[in-house]
Amino acid sequence: MTLPERDKRLISAWLAGADAHPGAVHAAWADRGLALLPLGHRFDAIRVPAARVHAAVHSDDARTVAAFLGDWLAGTVIRDTRSGLGPYYVLIAPDSAWNGMEERLSTGTFLGVPRLGHPVSTLTRWVVPPTAPGDLCDPAHLSALLMTAETLKAVEP
Template structure:
């Protein structure tokens, strides 16, 4: 279980991805989410909701979250501005991604909610468990490899 102290350390680490971390803290206070630059501390893989839901076999949040936690073992954010809002899987900057989904990096801002807080724009599906702990892109690749076969089975 993540404590308030742990969340504070994680939030500090996330905020310091921005050259002006105080701006991230201010946005979190005002909006519950902040635009954080990618390419310094972490990158993100944008996965369409339909593809992620096909991979885990459900659209239900109480099923999706534990499935992603089991497969990815790292932080995932979801865009809540529409029912089809994509998922963003946070990965290390120097890890290779060879999947079809778009990798977001330098010169891109990602909406990131403050750990432990609720935002109307973005939501942690899986919060970071400690500063610097990110997803292994190979785990994401393996998960997404199940999406197409599961979708084909469901269409029979």
Template sequence: MTTADSRAIADWLARTQPDARRAWTEWSDRGVALLPLGKRFDAIRVPARRVHAAVGSDDPGTVGAALRDWLHGPVVHDTRTGSGLYYVLIAPDAQWDGPQDRLGQGIYLALPRLGRRVSPVTYWAVEPQRPGQLCDPTHLAALLSTAEALKATES
């Protein structure tokens, strides 16, 4: 990905704020920016144990590659609580009927700066590859159903 591509993606993300400069400042100062959900994207919050069971690993590289292959869109991993949570970014109007929490209007999500990882606790498991790229929640449902199937066969 070129610097111009990264800049265009970051600009698209930053424009979720009424003043996009605020996001740029937060990325510069802290490495993460709190961005409002419900305008350009929502997020589905998935416990790491579910994701790790579905992909058969908790290795960040393996998980990132599997999520990239399955979801074709951006995913943030936040490890502040145990093994953490994954936030799968989806369109605000996308249908989601799964058991995981959908976060939207009125919620802010910490999104890391693109490029080199700067936070040990909040980072892109899968970076967006173009402005407006989001995950298809039907792909997430399919991925999570593999974890349920594996769990059922182990019992």
């Protein structure tokens, strides 16, 4: 899905607002295609190992995973692609509950967030890009997805 330029600007401004210096975020996106944003203000991130996501989706194909996560989580997901085992980062609201075993990243942590639109970085990419400012995942949906992965693992031969 291609977003209108106005929507990209609004989403980018919302994301950059996670930092005390949004202009520096925009400059980093322009220069490197990636900006380190502080967590705990606009959003937190749940770091999920790729193997857990791929087990739940029954695929490691990027398009299949993106479509599945977009439908299931209905929110924003980033992937660190420095290796084939790179984790997924599911973005959630800072005040939302999380009781899963996956690590929640919040205040005091920075996350590499790619620029919207044409990616420059091959290290980090949007799996499910935001479609509006504040487009975050419901942790209950993530929990259900990961429980599905555990159930499937238990019954597979």
